[in-house]
Amino acid sequence: MPTKSDATSTCLRRMGPHHFAHLRAVADGLSVQASAQRYLGIEHGNAAMAAHRAVVQRLRSMARRAGDARWRLVGLVIRGMEGDEHPALADWAAANGLEDWSEAELQELYRQAFPAERRAARNQRLRQRQIEALRALEQVASEAPQPTDAIALWFDPRLAQRLQANGFLLLQDLRQAVARGGRWWRAVPAIGETKARRIESYLRQLLPGAGTALAPVADAWATPSAAGRALAAGVDQRPHFDLALQPPSGPNRAAFAGVAITAGSDAEAVEQWVAARAGSQATALTYRREALRLRLWAAVEINKSFSALTAQDCLAYMTFLEHVPDRWISRRRAAPMEPGWAPFAGQLTLASRRQAVVIVASLFAWLVKGGYLIHNPWELVNRRTGDDAAQHALDTRAFEPAVWAALVGWIESQPSSPSRERMLFLLRFTEATGLRASELVSARLSDLRPVGGRWAMQVQGKGAKKRIAAVPTQALRSLAGYLAARGLPPLERAPEEAPLVASLDDALAPIGYRSLYETVRGWLRRALRWAPLTDAQRRSADKSSVHWLRHTCGTRALERGAPLEVVQAQLGHADPRTTMRYAKAQLQRLQDGMEKAFGE
Structure with a gap:
């Protein structure tokens, strides 16, 4: 799909029905820009004209090679309506790619394209001939795009390369x-939401029905063999996730009478x-999510409840998390258990897999201590995942000073x-204080x-623990400016109940975590x-996200000589090793020592 910057590299390796629909629309009087937007997925005027000319030239060449004399009618702009202003002959010839035609031929075509009023009927016949020629050429030159066609056959080369x-x-x-659904384009460079919507529209021109949802076809308790048969037949096997039916209890279920956990x-x-x-709402959401994922996996894949899981099942779940099947992934905004919803939004990082296993293992340990289960199968498996090979040890989530500026x-x-x-305000205040996103919205x-x-x-920090954080001069200045922008008096006289970070519509209304995240992410992008x-x-x-602001605070404070224990207390780290991730002093000592030994 051509873009403004790629107008000169329009890809026309094949002619599809959408190209002919574009030419017919232009022949019927629709502007090139409007037709290109509708049928070719193009919005910018310059790109639209370049794409139109490329389509015309390609089809003319194909018709000429086939010996079809109607190639002259392809792309010919026919006017003649009352009130039209006729262009100069040279300009009209250049606009239609006819510069190398003879003067006599140009004059004849010009008279046909811009006839006198008494020739209106003849003009209409010429337009009809043009439409008929396009339909005839479509029968021999058009190729219907197929799902198995390479992206490069139908998309602009530069865009195809990125995809x-x-x-x-x-x-x-x-x-x-x-x-x-969802933000499928977020990993593709130079594609934002607007361009992604144009790509989707263009894809629907190529493959009608490309934007429809994937229909769930599997039963909630589908067996692996049934799923395998469906996949072998080429059917998208997206389970309908429903836990209304409880899998049977297993031998690991403790006797119900007298246990500390009263759950049935x-x-x-x-x-x-x-x-x-769970010590906070965010932790509660994470706990529920990981527990639900394990329950669904056990029910859908192996038809088991918690009390029936074995050590082998735990290992199988860890393998499942390493490569989540596509049928378990959905980015649609649907409520849990509703059609179109799935437990995962994409493949998990190593850190996410590690967190998932830690959480479900702690759940089972708690169930054993409370008498709900007899044994914890997670204690029998090696849960160590090692370091992420894809993550570089020198990578940081702190903005470099030049990038920040x-x-x-x-x-x-x-x-x-x-x-x-x-x-x-968020940039300057958080750089100077290092508050978490949840701490900002609750303050x-x-x-x-x-x-x-x-x-x-x-x-009010992580785990509902309170701490005292310093508010240096930079943070105070940014807050003073922000309060003035909200129409509030200085901090000493401002309403005490006012939130630190407010809604755009109400200076006294707080902002939610999701709104804060999207605000920061949108501005940073x-x-x-x-x-x-x-x-x-770049x-x-x-x-980068809102959490990068916190990392930037810790990194910048240590770079500027703040003691490690001070930064640890400011950020609320329970373990100083967490704070040390922000420090470059150890690396500098390592480099200095080795340079002293082997430097010239």
Whole structure:
């Protein structure tokens, strides 16, 4: 699909029905820009005209090689309606690619294209001949795109290269990703939501029905053999996830009488575990998610409940997490257990797999201690996953000083708005305080107080633990500017109940975690696209999020000489080794020592 920047490299390795639909629409009077947008997935005027000319030239060449005299009618713009202003002959010839025609031929075609009023009937006949010629040529020159066609056959070469680099080799690969929904394009460079929607529209022109949802065809308790037969037959096997039916209890279920856990089912046991052990709402959501995934896997894949799982089943689940089948993945915004929903949004990273196993193993340990289960099968398997080979040890989630300055500078250059002022506050305040996203959205102005001539704030941290964080001058200045932008008085006189981070519509209404995440992510994506950065800098910060602000605080504080224990207390790390991840001092000592030994 051509874009503005790729207009000169329009890919026309094959002519499809959508190309002929475009030419017929133009012949019927639709503008080139409008027709290209509708049938070729193009929006920019320059790209539309370039793509139109490429289609016309390709079809003319094919018709001429076939000896079809109607090739002259392909792409010919026919006017003649009352009130039309006729272009100059030279301009008209250039616009239609006829510069090398003889003067006599040009004059004849020009008279046919712009006839006098008395020739209106003849003009209509010429247009009809053009439409008939296009339909006849379509029968011999058009090739219907097939799902198994390579992406490169139908898409612009540069775009095709980016899609292929991210695993979209065939049209059906792209169709399957689009059908799952969600942000399928987020890993493809130079493609945002707007361009992704154009790609989807173009794909629907190539393969009608490309945007339809993948229909669930499997029963909730489908056996592996049934799933295998469906996959072998080429059927998309997406289970309908439903735990209304409880798999039978296994031999590991303890006697019910007198146990500390009063649950009568796995679902009730999970809820009691979450209520007893989750220290925050975010932790509760994570616990429920991982427990639900294990319950669904056990029920759908092997028809077992928690009390029937063995050590071999635990190993099988760990293998399952390493390569989650496509039928278990859905990016559609659907409620759990509703059609189109699946437990996973994509393949898990090694860190996510490690977290999942730790959580379900702790769940089973709790169920054993409470008397719900007799043994914990997770204790019998090796749960160590090692380090992620795909993650470089020198990678960081902190913005480099030059990147940070460029991003902040670009956001500052944008027109003033409530959203911009909030984003600038988040950048400067979080860089100086290192608060987590959850701590930012839960904080109130009453949490900030003057202490010893400076300011500090109470933070409701991880695990519902409170700590005191310093609020340095940079953070205070950013807060003062943000309060003024919200129309509130200075901190000393501002309403104590006002949130630290507010909604754009109400200065006294808090913002949710999802809104905060999307605000930061949206601004950072735009800044990374337009700020003066190198390609390497953009790639290194491509996955930045609100949590990068916290890492930037820790890294910058240690770089500027803040003691490790001070940074640890500010960030609320229970283990100093966590804080040491932000420090480069050890690496510098290592480099200095080896340079002293082997340097010249």
